[in-house]
Amino acid sequence: MSFDLLVSHYNYWIVIFLMMVGFYILISRGNLIKKIVGLNVFQTSVFMLYISMGKVSGATPPILVYPYGEGDVLYSNPLPHVLILTAIVVGIATTSVGLALAVRIKEAYGTIEEDEINAIEARTEAAE
Amino acid sequence: MSAHLPILQVVVPLLAAPFCLFLKRGRVAWGLAVLASWAALAIALALLDQVMREGVLSYAIGDWAPPIGIEYRVDVVNAWVLVIVSGIGAIVSPYAMASIEREVEAGRIPLFYAAYLLCLSGLLGITITGDMFNVFVFLEISSLSAYALIALGQARRALTSAFRYLIMGSVGATFIVIGIGLLYVMTGTLNMADLAQLLPEVWDSRTVKVAYGFLTVGFCLKLALFPLHLWLPNAYTYAPSAVTAFMASTATKVAVYMLLRFFLTIFGAPFSFDVMALDRVLLPLALVAIASMSLVAIFQVNVKRLLAYSSVAQIGYMILGLSFATVTGLTATLLHLFNHALMKGALFMAMGCVMYRIGSVHINAMAGLGRRMPWTMAAFVVGGLSLVGVPLTVGFVSKWYLILGALERGWWPVAILVLLTSLLALVYIWRVVEAAYFRDFPGDEQTREAPWTLLGPTWALVALNLYFGIDAGRTVQIARQAAETLMAGISP
Numbered sequence: 001m002s003f004d005l006l007v008s009h010y011n012y013w014i015v016i017f018l019m020m021v022g023f024y025i026l027i028s029r030g031n032l033i034k035k036i037v038g039l040n041v042f043q044t045s046v047f048m049l050y051i052s053m054g055k056v057s058g059a060t061p062p063i064l065v066y067p068y069g070e071g072d073v074l075y076s077n078p079l080p081h082v083l084i085l086t087a088i089v090v091g092i093a094t095t096s097v098g099l100a101l102a103v104r105i106k107e108a109y110g111t112i113e114e115d116e117i118n119a120i121e122a123r124t125e126a127a128e
Numbered sequence: 129m130s131a132h133l134p135i136l137q138v139v140v141p142l143l144a145a146p147f148c149l150f151l152k153r154g155r156v157a158w159g160l161a162v163l164a165s166w167a168a169l170a171i172a173l174a175l176l177d178q179v180m181r182e183g184v185l186s187y188a189i190g191d192w193a194p195p196i197g198i199e200y201r202v203d204v205v206n207a208w209v210l211v212i213v214s215g216i217g218a219i220v221s222p223y224a225m226a227s228i229e230r231e232v233e234a235g236r237i238p239l240f241y242a243a244y245l246l247c248l249s250g251l252l253g254i255t256i257t258g259d260m261f262n263v264f265v266f267l268e269i270s271s272l273s274a275y276a277l278i279a280l281g282q283a284r285r286a287l288t289s290a291f292r293y294l295i296m297g298s299v300g301a302t303f304i305v306i307g308i309g310l311l312y313v314m315t316g317t318l319n320m321a322d323l324a325q326l327l328p329e330v331w332d333s334r335t336v337k338v339a340y341g342f343l344t345v346g347f348c349l350k351l352a353l354f355p356l357h358l359w360l361p362n363a364y365t366y367a368p369s370a371v372t373a374f375m376a377s378t379a380t381k382v383a384v385y386m387l388l389r390f391f392l393t394i395f396g397a398p399f400s401f402d403v404m405a406l407d408r409v410l411l412p413l414a415l416v417a418i419a420s421m422s423l424v425a426i427f428q429v430n431v432k433r434l435l436a437y438s439s440v441a442q443i444g445y446m447i448l449g450l451s452f453a454t455v456t457g458l459t460a461t462l463l464h465l466f467n468h469a470l471m472k473g474a475l476f477m478a479m480g481c482v483m484y485r486i487g488s489v490h491i492n493a494m495a496g497l498g499r500r501m502p503w504t505m506a507a508f509v510v511g512g513l514s515l516v517g518v519p520l521t522v523g524f525v526s527k528w529y530l531i532l533g534a535l536e537r538g539w540w541p542v543a544i545l546v547l548l549t550s551l552l553a554l555v556y557i558w559r560v561v562e563a564a565y566f567r568d569f570p571g572d573e574q575t576r577e578a579p580w581t582l583l584g585p586t587w588a589l590v591a592l593n594l595y596f597g598i599d600a601g602r603t604v605q606i607a608r609q610a611a612e613t614l615m616a617g618i619s620p
Binding site: 010023024032043046049050053080083084087090098105121 | 276288294296309
């Protein structure tokens with residue numbers, strides 16, 4: 001792999017880095033809030049993937065240039081941005097449901113650390 | 129009116145959901161939910177009828193012509209899945225009234241029906257749409273409402289189960305979005321029919337293969353294929369009974385449909401089986417799922433969890449059918465989608481009746497229940513026999529086609545394994561039957577049969593189990609036609 005390829009695809013490297021960071025937090029952290037933060041970083045990396053692939057090199061943002069319909073204007077692709085607008089809304093909804101669950105877990109168990117919750121669950125199961 | 133059936137299929141439950149929120153009284157919200165889910169079933173049956181007579185239906189949303197606009201595309205395959213999902217929705221919703229009043233606190237009941245209808249419309253939306261990104265949007269609608277529904281369970285472990293499902297489900301959905309994005313990069317379109325035409329030109333690109341990988345993992349998480357099933361057992365165990373009955377019969381089925389739609393219609397059978405070797409990846413996973421999860425189910429003491437593990441095993445059967453890569457195998461998969469919805473729905477609803485009366489589904493708490501709740505336990509026995517695959521039940525029809533598919537490929541060890549694992553199902557069903565019929569009833573003398581509002585829907589499903597087990601001609605015909613459609617790929 002040549003150095004040029006590495007540099008010219010820098011957006012993908014950022015995406016991959018964010019994705020791995022998010023995924024690692026998601027897997028390795030036991031704190032439920034941190035898990036949600038990890039999930040957020042993970043999802044954001046996908047937003048970046050979509051947004052950066054809509055960019056056409058040398059193109060303007062997809063806003064009509066005056067005079068309309070005359071001359072050759074190169075626009076970036078707006079569709080991925082629109083898709084990601086939807087995905088961001090979905091991400092917010094997921095985060096809020098996750099946080100709401102974390103609040104209720106805190107009320108029910110008194111902790112949001114996964115290993116402590118597991119210990120409590122194991123104790124109640126043994127008691128049954 | 130009939131021209132707009134495809135959009136009404138989704139819009140009717142979707143619009144009914146916020147109305148449920150505004151209705152303060154649980155019973156009124158319930159009435160609306162029942163109406164909406166029966167309307168959805170009527171629309172799905174009308175669509176299936178129309179598709180069987182006239183072929184593929186295409187509906188352009190807002191009159192924006194595909195491939196630019198969003199297209200709803202109904203063929204035999206998704207008309208079939210629509211009937212399964214809305215049919216289960218229509219049977220579970222009347223059942224929900226008594227069951228939910230017992231298991232969910234009164235103030236939350238309208239919220240429950242709103243989430244229930246959202247989940248239903250999300251599942252129907254995934255099934256009907258012909259647009260890739262739309263699949264993701266509906267997937268999240270159904271998943272988010274499913275997390276909320278599971279968290280409504282009585283035990284506090286419902287919360288942790290819902291949280292775990294949320295994390296794993298979101299990772300799965302995000303993997304699916306990555307796959308969709310990579311496909312969009314390569315083709316510049318999101319319309320499934322359009323993609324099916326454009327993809328063969330870029331088969332060789334690594335981007336398409338990576339997209340395929342991401343999609344595979346995403347779908348397998350959503351459909352709970354071993355070893356990505358870890359969210360499922362607890363979610364099904366601690367969710368309210370009506371939710372478990374609904375989810376077990378629909379959510380994983382729709383995920384299997386998504387997998388079939390993406391890998392056979394969009395990528396096409398030649399790419400999936402010859403280039404990506406999907407069948408050779410799925411076959412061992414399916415076999416391990418069937419064998420190990422049936423074994424795990426045997427050792428469960430909570431009957432809902434026992435049935436949940438059995439669900440993971442049954443999903444293995446569906447994937448096994450797909451991994452034969454033949455029309456017969458796919459017929460078995462599509463038949464089992466329907467048949468498993470019927471049997472698991474009936475079993476979980478019988479457990480809901482038990483929960484209603486004795487407040488527990490522990491196997492020891494069910495001792496001697498066969499004499500106290502004869503109709504409930506009889507429903508469980510018939511559902512269980514169907515799960516095992518005894519002739520005259522739907523389970524037999526699925527197993528028959530699965531074994532035919534295996535023998536057609538000459539894989540007789542697989543056929544033997546299917547038979548042996550059916551015996552494992554017999555063992556875990558027998559444990560419950562033994563407790564219910566051959567032990568003394570230690571509990572309260574007041575324990576009576578469940579009310580008819582619970583028994584009615586349960587027995588409706590049991591009757592369907594028997595009806596389609598005896599007269600399987602129609603279901604087999606539709607499933608085979610759907611399998612042929614999938615294997616043929618999309619026609620221009």
